[in-house]
Structures are given as C-alpha cells and as structure tokens.
Amino acid sequence: MSSVIAVVDYGMGNLRSVSKALEHVTAENQRVVITSDAREIENAERVVFPGQGAVRGCMQHLQDIQLEAVVMKAAHEKPFLGICMGMQVLMSRSEENQGVDCMGLYAGVVRAFANDKSADEKLKSQMQDLKIPHMGWNKVSQKRSHPLWQDIKDDSRFYFVHSYYVDPEDEGLVAGTTEYGIDFVSVIARDNVFAAQFHPEKSAHDGLQLLKNFCRWNGQT
Amino acid sequence: MALAKRIIPCLDVDNGRVVKGVQFVDIRDAGDPVEVARRYDEEGADEITFLDITASSDDRETIVNVVENVANEVFIPLTVGGGIRTVDDVRRMLNAGADKVAINTAAVFNPEFVREASDKVGSQCIVVAIDAKKVSAEGEPLRWEIFTHGGRKPTGLDAIEWAVKMVDYGAGEILLTSMDRDGTKIGFDLPLTRAISDAVSVPVIASGGVGTLDHLADGVIEGHADAVLAASIFHFAEYTIHEAKQHMADRGIEMRL
Numbered sequence: 001m002s003s004v005i006a007v008v009d010y011g012m013g014n015l016r017s018v019s020k021a022l023e024h025v026t027a028e029n030q031r032v033v034i035t036s037d038a039r040e041i042e043n044a045e046r047v048v049f050p051g052q053g054a055v056r057g058c059m060q061h062l063q064d065i066q067l068e069a070v071v072m073k074a075a076h077e078k079p080f081l082g083i084c085m086g087m088q089v090l091m092s093r094s095e096e097n098q099g100v101d102c103m104g105l106y107a108g109v110v111r112a113f114a115n116d117k118s119a120d121e122k123l124k125s126q127m128q129d130l131k132i133p134h135m136g137w138n139k140v141s142q143k144r145s146h147p148l149w150q151d152i153k154d155d156s157r158f159y160f161v162h163s164y165y166v167d168p169e170d171e172g173l174v175a176g177t178t179e180y181g182i183d184f185v186s187v188i189a190r191d192n193v194f195a196a197q198f199h200p201e202k203s204a205h206d207g208l209q210l211l212k213n214f215c216r217w218n219g220q221t
Numbered sequence: 222m223a224l225a226k227r228i229i230p231c232l233d234v235d236n237g238r239v240v241k242g243v244q245f246v247d248i249r250d251a252g253d254p255v256e257v258a259r260r261y262d263e264e265g266a267d268e269i270t271f272l273d274i275t276a277s278s279d280d281r282e283t284i285v286n287v288v289e290n291v292a293n294e295v296f297i298p299l300t301v302g303g304g305i306r307t308v309d310d311v312r313r314m315l316n317a318g319a320d321k322v323a324i325n326t327a328a329v330f331n332p333e334f335v336r337e338a339s340d341k342v343g344s345q346c347i348v349v350a351i352d353a354k355k356v357s358a359e360g361e362p363l364r365w366e367i368f369t370h371g372g373r374k375p376t377g378l379d380a381i382e383w384a385v386k387m388v389d390y391g392a393g394e395i396l397l398t399s400m401d402r403d404g405t406k407i408g409f410d411l412p413l414t415r416a417i418s419d420a421v422s423v424p425v426i427a428s429g430g431v432g433t434l435d436h437l438a439d440g441v442i443e444g445h446a447d448a449v450l451a452a453s454i455f456h457f458a459e460y461t462i463h464e465a466k467q468h469m470a471d472r473g474i475e476m477r478l
Contacts, residue, residue: 053343
C-alpha cells in the first residue's frame with residue numbers, strides 16, 4: 001500500500017512541474033497524484049496546494065468544484081505544502097482583483113508590491129523603480145528552524161514570480177522573508193502547514209531538497 | 222537589491238535538435254535538447270529558453286515532446302517560443318511543462334492575442350518577444366522599429382512604443398532581440414536595451430550579439446536588463462554558464478552562484 005501525495009488540481013495552472021519534481025524526490029512507498037477528487041485528497045497522506053494566475057479565478061474555481069472545505073480540512077490535519085497562489089489564498093483576503101475574500105486559514109491580507117498602503121513616501125519611490133512581477137531568484141532568510149529547511153542553507157535562492165505577497169497579522173507565522181524593495185513574508189509555517197511564495201519545483205537543487213524534506217515530514221515542528 | 226540578475230541560455234530547436242544559426246543561416250548542429258538543458262542546469266543556468274525554429278507548422282509535436290522531456294528532468298523555469306499563434310498553442314506548451322511562452326510575430330499581427338492569452342493563463346506566463354532594428358540614420362535621434370520574418374520585414378512600429386503597448390496588453394516580460402546584433406558577437410545594442418528596459422515596468426531580457434562575458438555584464442549594467450540571453454557562446458563551450466555568472470558577479474552584479 002503506497003502512501004499518496006495529493007497535488008490539488010482546481011484548474012489553476014500547470015501542475016505537471018510540481019508533480020514531476022515531487023516524483024523526483026519521493027520515497028520508495030510514495031505516489032504522487034494530481035487530483036480534484038475530494039475523497040482522494042481526504043485519503044492522501046500529505047497534500048500539496050499549488051496555484052497560479054489571479055486570485056478571483058482561484059477562489060472561484062476552488063468553490064465551483066467544492067474543494068475549499070476539503071483543502072481547509074487537510075490544512076488542519078496533515079502535512080500540507082502551499083505554493084505561490086496556494087499560499088496566498090490561505091489568508092483572509094487579497095487586494096488583487098479589487099479585493100477578494102480568501103480561505104481565511106490565517107488572519108492577514110495579500111498585498112500588491114506597487115501600492116503598499118503602509119509604505120511611506122521614500123519607500124514608495126524606491127518601489128517605483130522595481131520591476132513587477134518580482135521575477136527570478138531571490139534569497140530567503142530563514143526566520144526560524146523548521147524540518148523543511150533541513151540541508152538548505154540560510155539565504156539560499158529560490159525562484160519567484162508574483163506581484164502580490166502575504167502580510168499575516170501574527171508574526172509567529174513567519175518562517176522566511178525576502179527583500180524586494182521591502183522585506184516581505186516569503187514563507188509561513190504553523191503546525192502541519194508550510195507555505196512558500198516561491199516555486200520549489202522550479203528552484204533547482206534547493207527547491208528539490210525542500211520538496212524532499214516535505215515528502216519525509218511528519219507534520220510536527 | 223537581493224534579486225539576482227538572470228542568465229538564460231537559449232536553445233534554437235529544429236526538428237528536435239539544438240541548432241544555432243548565425244543571422245539565420247549556416248545552421249550548425251549542437252546537440253540533444255535534454256542533454257544540453259541538463260548540462261546548463263548543472264552549470265547554474267537561471268532559466269532555459271527554447272525557440273522552435275522548425276519552419277513547418279505541421280511538426281509542432283516535436284517541440285511539445287522536447288519540452289516534456291526536458292521538464293521531466295530539469296527543474297528550473299523553461300520558456301518556449303516560435304510559432305505560438307493561439308491560446309491553444311499557449312496551453313499546449315504550458316501543459317507540456319513550459320513555465321512561459323514567448324509570443325513574437327502573432328503579437329504583431331494580432332495584439333489582442335497577447336491580451337487574450339494573458340487573461341487566460343496569467344501575465345507571468347506571457348513573454349512578448351520583440352525583434353528590433355535600428356532605423357535612424359547617422360546623426361539622427363536613435364529610433365528602432367519592429368521587424369518580423371527573421372528581421373526581413375519592417376512593420377513601421379516603433380520599438381519602444383510597441384514594448385509599452387505589449388506590457389499594457391498583459392506581457393509579463395519582454396524578450397528583446399536586436400536584429401542588427403543577432404549572431405554578430407559584437408555585443409548587445411545597449412542604447413536599445415536601455416531605452417526599452419527603462420520604458421517598461423516588467424523585466425526585460427536582452428538578446429542578440431553576445432560574444433564575450435563582458436557583453437553579458439554590459440547588458441545589465443549599461444543596458445539595465447534584468448536578464449541576459451545567449452546561445453552560441455554556451456553551446457560551443459566557449460564559456461560555461463558558471464564562468465559567465467562569476468564574471469558578472471565580479472563586475473558587481475547580484476547573481477545566483
């Protein structure tokens with residue numbers, strides 16, 4: 001009996017890379033399944049929740065195929081890895097698409113780089129020169145130890161492509177930050193949940209190491 | 222700034238093989254795409270771009286297979302360009318494992334296609350490739366125009382205005398090629414690169430003319446490019462990607478080493 005790693009498919013973007021990268025690092029008895037089947041997700045040993053595109057479409061698709069509750073449940077129960085948009089929709093709300101309510105697992109807002117309301121004038125002018133999307137390899141500063149950081153050096157580079165970032169209310173959630181004009185939260189983690197703004201499946205050796213760590217993680221910190 | 226500038230080796234793919242033409246003639250065979258991509262990944266390439274130069278559009282399956290095979294083994298961002306004309310083409314490439322598609326000629330003939338594609342799959346997946354050529358005479362203010370058909374057909378479109386328009390239509394990145402420099406090994410057209418890069422809010426990849434490692438660094442420092450693309454200097458092992466990145470870092474550029 002193999003244990004299943006479910007990659008949640010809710011119609012947002014290409015999941016092939018995520019599943020191929022996971023297959024590259026799975027243990028002998030593990031199997032990667034791309035699925036939108038609620039029962040399969042419930043029965044999985046661990047869940048990967050990716051996503052790309054715009055937030056309104058993401059939330060809409062998730063609700064249309066009635067997966068929101070299933071994903072929420074998984075995020076309370078088993079090793080759970082959010083990636084990119086899959087991290088953002090865990091928050092209460094996003095500023096994208098004129099404001100969209102998200103899943104609300106964590107209190108906090110997803111903000112745009114360009115119009116950060118908390119920014120002072122000096123910061124705003126700094127941000128003006130930045131290219132959006134934030135695209136490319138940037139450093140992730142590890143804010144605390146975590147099983148998923150095993151064998152990954154602090155300040156390693158990962159591949160990012162996004163225009164919005166999460167701003168959680170509880171600083172205790174922050175497991176990694178990255179500098180792009182401002183220091184933004186690039187990784188959050190609590191209990192059995194780890195979620196990253198970058199794409200581990202596109203981040204070469206260190207990305208694969210993180211996925212490997214996830215495949216072996218028992219969900220404890 | 223902690224974000225690294227990127228080096229992107231470009232693989233021109235013809236009928237499933239990597240080739241590199243010098244100004245679109247004299248094509249030399251340079252290897253199996255999966256092998257080449259794997260080597261570049263090991264050397265530290267930040268992304269890989271494939272340009273499908275297969276002339277006949279009935280052989281589209283070949284490039285799809287190339288992308289699938291590479292994406293199964295190489296875990297860095299992949300871009301595919303060449304002959305992308307419909308949203309279906311875009312989806313096929315993304316489903317095969319590409320992270321971005323580069324749209325070139327089709328954008329010129331039908332700008333709405335860029336808007337449609339970026340609406341469907343997100344701007345982050347859409348690169349608009351711009352082939353520009355200097356059209357101003359000696360002594361006149363610099364001006365570049367968009368050309369199609371491998372630099373043979375002028376369109377009358379001003380390159381800077383076109384780049385701004387494409388970003389407005391949803392391009393998440395601009396791949397800028399100087400047709401005057403492509404294949405010449407005398408360096409990027411730096412004034413062109415700088416003019417486009419400063420005019421748009423999205424990242425710009427400089428392409429066309431790289432012959433030395435200093436050319437790559439110049440593209441970033443003087444051309445303000447966010448990424449630099451080169452083909453032949455890497456294919457024929459004149460330099461490794463790692464040497465190129467080290468050289469750029471030595472010139473003070475933030476790189477992933």
